[in-house]
Ligand SMILES: O=C(O)CCC(=O)C(=O)O
């Protein structure tokens with residue numbers, strides 16, 4: 001289940017947005033070109049996406065297959081921030097890790113359990129394919145994207161006229 005909210009409508013989200021903004025500001029000061037190339041394009045923060053996955057051993061809704069958030073580089077998403085809300089998550093028992101792949105889409109870079117208060121930040125482009133492994137317990141997350149607003153709007157307008 002996915003629910004979009006404007007951070008301003010949910011007062012509790014203010015802290016999270018402040019915190020992620022502070023981290024992104026720090027990232028902007030890092031010397032790595034790969035980071036600067038993305039952060040320099042940021043002009044806005046997206047609405048927040050609240051996502052829940054059901055816990056199930058067979059239902060396909062209980063996982064999210066490997067994908068890239070900004071597959072062809074056109075939708076304006078630059079950096080993905082996912083914050084987890086699952087108390088006492090035990091990945092061995094509950095599954096549900098976010099699995100980050102190398103750009104080759106095959107080699108595994110990291111598996112991260114969706115534990116309460118954990119924030120995972122990664123590039124939205126094809127350098128970070130990822131998936132959500134099967135959840136055996138209901139799993140909640142809040143995801144926001146730092147975006148280039150112009151690209152984001154142009155993309156959605158093009159989508160509306162069927163391009
Ligand atoms: O919930 C997660 O760990 C990641 C979700 C995700 O990949 C997405 O919404 O694009």
Ligand SMILES: [Fe+2]
Pocket residue numbers: 067068069130
């Ligand atoms: Fe994703």
